[in-house]
Amino acid sequence: MRLTAENLSARRGQDLIFKGISFNLGTGESLVLTGRNGSGKSTLLRVVAGLLHPETGRVTWHSDAAESGMRAAEACHYLGHRNAMKAELSVFENLSFWKEFLGDFEGGQGVSISEAAEAVGLGDITHLPFGYLSAGQQRRMAFAKLLVAHRPVWILDEPTAALDVNAESVFTNLIKAHLADGGIVLAATHQPLGLENAKELPMTGFTGVMEGMW
Numbered sequence: 001m002r003l004t005a006e007n008l009s010a011r012r013g014q015d016l017i018f019k020g021i022s023f024n025l026g027t028g029e030s031l032v033l034t035g036r037n038g039s040g041k042s043t044l045l046r047v048v049a050g051l052l053h054p055e056t057g058r059v060t061w062h063s064d065a066a067e068s069g070m071r072a073a074e075a076c077h078y079l080g081h082r083n084a085m086k087a088e089l090s091v092f093e094n095l096s097f098w099k100e101f102l103g104d105f106e107g108g109q110g111v112s113i114s115e116a117a118e119a120v121g122l123g124d125i126t127h128l129p130f131g132y133l134s135a136g137q138q139r140r141m142a143f144a145k146l147l148v149a150h151r152p153v154w155i156l157d158e159p160t161a162a163l164d165v166n167a168e169s170v171f172t173n174l175i176k177a178h179l180a181d182g183g184i185v186l187a188a189t190h191q192p193l194g195l196e197n198a199k200e201l202p203m204t205g206f207t208g209v210m211e212g213m214w
């Protein structure tokens with residue numbers, strides 16, 4: 001399995017945010033995006049997840065089962081800054097929705113709702129409305145979404161924001177387990193995630209610079 005980005009550039013409004021970004025990630029590999037606020041980390045993650053069109057370049061997914069040069073987005077889970085859960089629905093209902101909506105990608109199977117909640121340390125509160133949970137508990141449950149449906153690629157934007165030390169290590173262990181299972185991880189973070197063998201992509205950004213100037 002391989003995730004390939006070739007010569008990506010992206011625009012937000014009139015500004016080109018980055019250009020010429022290429023990378024190749026294989027089974028068990030991770031790439032951590034670093035850089036100051038506004039340098040384009042979230043923009044790049046959204047391009048890879050298929051939520052934004054790149055200005056140039058493409059992101060493709062290769063595996064024995066995939067058609068050649070398949071769009072990578074279908075192989076990706078995306079955990080953005082927001083948790084993508086309905087406050088008035090219970091945790092169980094939210095996770096059930098995502099499990100059914102996403103389904104499993106080839107080559108793996110998601111775990112049950114209760115197993116996913118247990119894995120993030122919150123097995124006993126799935127009956128509560130999502131909106132009742134603390135900020136850190138909400139983030140943990142958003143992470144549980146990654147576990148209920150199988151996707152080989154995890155795209156994580158500041159996954160450990162609002163988390164206590166225990167949750168950080170829970171997330172790190174879940175990410176390591178995903179990599180050990182042959183998954184791929186692409187993460188933007190200001191805090192080290194504790195992934196020993198991660199590659200780093202420092203983002204410098206072209207924020208505020210018009211295309212004609214560079």
Ligand SMILES: Nc1ncnc2c1ncn2[C@@H]1O[C@H](COP(=O)(O)OP(=O)(O)OP(=O)(O)O)[C@@H](O)[C@H]1O
Nearest residue numbers: 012013014017036037038039040041042043044207
């Ligand atoms: N819709 C938009 N229109 C114009 N500019 C935008 C738009 N969305 C984002 N930007 C700009 O794009 C740049 C990159 O933003 P992005 O969110 O990718 O940065 P980031 O590196 O993830 O930052 P942070 O570390 O603060 O999360 C920023 O300067 C931002 O103001």
